[in-house]
Amino acid sequence: MAGGGASEVFFKGASQRRDRRWALVASYACLTVFVIFFLFPPYYMLVTSLKTNAEIAALNTNPWIIEQGMTGAHYVHLLTETAFLTFFKNTVIVTVCVVAITMVVSVLAAYALSRLKFWGSGLLATGIFLTYLVPDSLLFIPLFKIVGALGLLNSYWSLVLVYPTLTVPFCTWIMIGYFASIPRELDEAALIDGANHMQMLLKVFIPVALPGLIAATIFAFTVSWAAFIYPMAYLYSTDQLVLTVGTVTTLIRGDVFHWGGLMAGALLAAAPPVILYAFLMDYYIAGLTSGATKG
Amino acid sequence: MAGVVLEKLVKTFDRTEAVCGIDLDIADAEFVVLVGPSGCGKSTTLRMIAGLEEVTSGAVYIGGALVNDVPPKDRDIAMVFQNYALYPHMSVYENMSFGLRLRKYPKAEIRRRVAAAAEILSMTDLLDRKPRQLSGGQRQRVAMGRAIVRDPQVFLFDEPLSNLDAQLRAQMRTEIKKLHQKLRTTTVYVTHDQIEAMTLADRVVVMKDGVIEQVGTPHELYHHPKTRFVAGFIGAPAMNFIACRLARNGDNLEIRLADSLTLAMPTDRAARYEAHAERDLVLGLRPEHITEGGPGNGGGSGAALPVTLDVVEPLGRETMVYFTLAGTELCGRVSAETAARAGDSLTLSADMTHMHLIDPDTGAVL
Numbered sequence: 001m002a003g004g005g006a007s008e009v010f011f012k013g014a015s016q017r018r019d020r021r022w023a024l025v026a027s028y029a030c031l032t033v034f035v036i037f038f039l040f041p042p043y044y045m046l047v048t049s050l051k052t053n054a055e056i057a058a059l060n061t062n063p064w065i066i067e068q069g070m071t072g073a074h075y076v077h078l079l080t081e082t083a084f085l086t087f088f089k090n091t092v093i094v095t096v097c098v099v100a101i102t103m104v105v106s107v108l109a110a111y112a113l114s115r116l117k118f119w120g121s122g123l124l125a126t127g128i129f130l131t132y133l134v135p136d137s138l139l140f141i142p143l144f145k146i147v148g149a150l151g152l153l154n155s156y157w158s159l160v161l162v163y164p165t166l167t168v169p170f171c172t173w174i175m176i177g178y179f180a181s182i183p184r185e186l187d188e189a190a191l192i193d194g195a196n197h198m199q200m201l202l203k204v205f206i207p208v209a210l211p212g213l214i215a216a217t218i219f220a221f222t223v224s225w226a227a228f229i230y231p232m233a234y235l236y237s238t239d240q241l242v243l244t245v246g247t248v249t250t251l252i253r254g255d256v257f258h259w260g261g262l263m264a265g266a267l268l269a270a271a272p273p274v275i276l277y278a279f280l281m282d283y284y285i286a287g288l289t290s291g292a293t294k295g
Numbered sequence: 296m297a298g299v300v301l302e303k304l305v306k307t308f309d310r311t312e313a314v315c316g317i318d319l320d321i322a323d324a325e326f327v328v329l330v331g332p333s334g335c336g337k338s339t340t341l342r343m344i345a346g347l348e349e350v351t352s353g354a355v356y357i358g359g360a361l362v363n364d365v366p367p368k369d370r371d372i373a374m375v376f377q378n379y380a381l382y383p384h385m386s387v388y389e390n391m392s393f394g395l396r397l398r399k400y401p402k403a404e405i406r407r408r409v410a411a412a413a414e415i416l417s418m419t420d421l422l423d424r425k426p427r428q429l430s431g432g433q434r435q436r437v438a439m440g441r442a443i444v445r446d447p448q449v450f451l452f453d454e455p456l457s458n459l460d461a462q463l464r465a466q467m468r469t470e471i472k473k474l475h476q477k478l479r480t481t482t483v484y485v486t487h488d489q490i491e492a493m494t495l496a497d498r499v500v501v502m503k504d505g506v507i508e509q510v511g512t513p514h515e516l517y518h519h520p521k522t523r524f525v526a527g528f529i530g531a532p533a534m535n536f537i538a539c540r541l542a543r544n545g546d547n548l549e550i551r552l553a554d555s556l557t558l559a560m561p562t563d564r565a566a567r568y569e570a571h572a573e574r575d576l577v578l579g580l581r582p583e584h585i586t587e588g589g590p591g592n593g594g595g596s597g598a599a600l601p602v603t604l605d606v607v608e609p610l611g612r613e614t615m616v617y618f619t620l621a622g623t624e625l626c627g628r629v630s631a632e633t634a635a636r637a638g639d640s641l642t643l644s645a646d647m648t649h650m651h652l653i654d655p656d657t658g659a660v661l
Contacts, residue, residue, distance in 0.1 A: 189380040191366075191367050192368060
């Protein structure tokens with residue numbers, strides 16, 4: 001009987017190992033499909049941006065590989081003959097300003113809404129989230145009037161003013177969630193230790209909620225880097241355009257698409273977010289709060 | 296250092312009264328433990344002393360000064376929380392020095408104080424660690440260190456040992472007691488664990504439903520409880536309560552249990568209970584006063600209780616026996632060497648010199 005029990009355990013162990021192997025095979029198979037699916041567009045951009053115009057236009061070549069020799073001509077053209085660097089500079093200015101404004105406003109708002117229990121704070125928090133639900137394709141028309149009245153039409157500063165309407169509500173909500181997860185005893189300990197609200201926010205809340213802060217920063221960055229409708233509506237002269245709209249208006253002339261340049265521009269424009277993600281993901285670690293209280 | 300005085304202290308949440316007008320005078324250097332079941336208002340009282348809860352009415356004095364409207368940081372108190380409340384992103388050193396740094400103490404002074412506190416708590420080699428690298432006991436020690444470095448007038452402890460396992464809890468209890476003996480800082484300590492209360496306190500405050508049931512030394516509470524609640528709450532296993540009738544038997548009084556079992560009253564107690572003769576009361580008797588009869592067993596003026604054991608619980612040093620008498624489940628204590636098994640019939644002896652009589656209507660111990 002004892003021997004039977006042992007072999008039962010053995011078979012059970014073996015079947016668990018088999019289950020685990022199948023689970024791994026299935027996960028890798030699914031992951032491979034996803035990776036191919038999501039990496040295909042950047043790969044196609046890269047390949048096309050390195051082809052000559054003749055090869056891009058030829059119908060009898062294989063579109064997935066470079067057959068007639070690589071060229072950097074599209075990149076050179078993009079950087080020297082177009083205002084790409086101006087667009088890039090404008091985008092960086094707008095994005096940096098928007099991220100800064102968003103983080104200051106939403107962190108302060110989130111702290112107030114999650115910790116200073118004032119009359120109507122719950123209602124206000126919900127109200128802020130509701131404003132996020134209004135799509136920008138609907139908002140850009142009334143905002144056009146406002147931007148115009150402020151004399152900011154055809155200036156990228158209009159974007160610095162307008163983008164926070166998209167980013168602040170969402171980031172505030174992310175931060176409210178993270179602040180709410182900070183145990184109240186931590187505030188009380190800081191209060192007894194002698195911290196005022198500003199010190200509590202800067203020295204306790206922000207460091208503890210750093211993963212949330214990074215998530216919110218990434219969101220604000222992505223929104224203002226990739227927005228299309230607002231710059232399309234408010235900007236028209238080359239010196240004010242940002243990457244998204246600038247690349248398209250410069251490289252699509254009437255019905256002529258400069259595919260090589262478009263792909264090169266898209267690839268270069270996508271580089272900063274990719275680098276930022278890769279860099280910040282290391283800091284985006286969950287479980288930073290472990291150890292504060294009984295886990 | 297300073298004493299703490301609570302005067303007619305009331306705290307109301309919405310419309311429920313959590314603390315209903317308590318008066319308490321805590322002397323300088325005294326260790327006072329607030330104990331009671333959950334929801335009795337003990338934590339709320341502590342939080343009002345800390346300034347974390349607003350006082351609805353009444354007054355809190357620390358060191359003679361009224362502090363009702365003084366913010367926590369200016370009350371010169373330090374608090375240790377149940378779940379430690381350490382700053383997760385700071386090292387042990389930074390955690391302990393945070394309060395001093397906010398108060399702009401000179402660097403050298405901060406270093407000296409942290410080193411001294413770390414020495415007392417024997418955690419000098421942990422100063423560079425982050426809280427998540429520490430065990431539960433070490434985290435609680437850091438929380439205590441954070442309180443010590445401030446050298447406050449009053450220490451407040453809010454169930455600091457509840458998250459620790461039994462062995463560590465006993466060890467930390469001793470450390471807290473040693474700490475108080477060394478620092479002599481006025482301490483208010485909240486717990487629901489009556490053993491912690493008894494072992495740590497100079498005086499224990501037993502609370503129930505927002506009011507103080509009794510204030511006294513551990514010895515007073517154990518031997519002279521004023522209410523049935525205190526009698527039942529303090530001591531483990533809990534005191535036995537048996538419905539009885541106080542009857543006259545000639546000149547003396549005797550206690551009649553429901554099934555006509557009669558226990559003689561010690562003569563020196565008769566005068567005290569004279570006024571309650573011929574009333575239905577509740578007899579309170581601790582398990583250690585229901586023991587094996589016969590000579591040499593400490594039965595004293597024992598009244599014989601013939602019982603049939605329901606459950607026998609050997610604890611090593613002693614054995615607890617449970618039996619039913621007069622329709623009530625009771626607990627007694629016999630020697631560890633007993634041969635008694637569940638189902639055995641036995642005659643136990645009730646030491647009536649330690650009996651309590653309780654008024655069933657008011658719950659007061661007579």
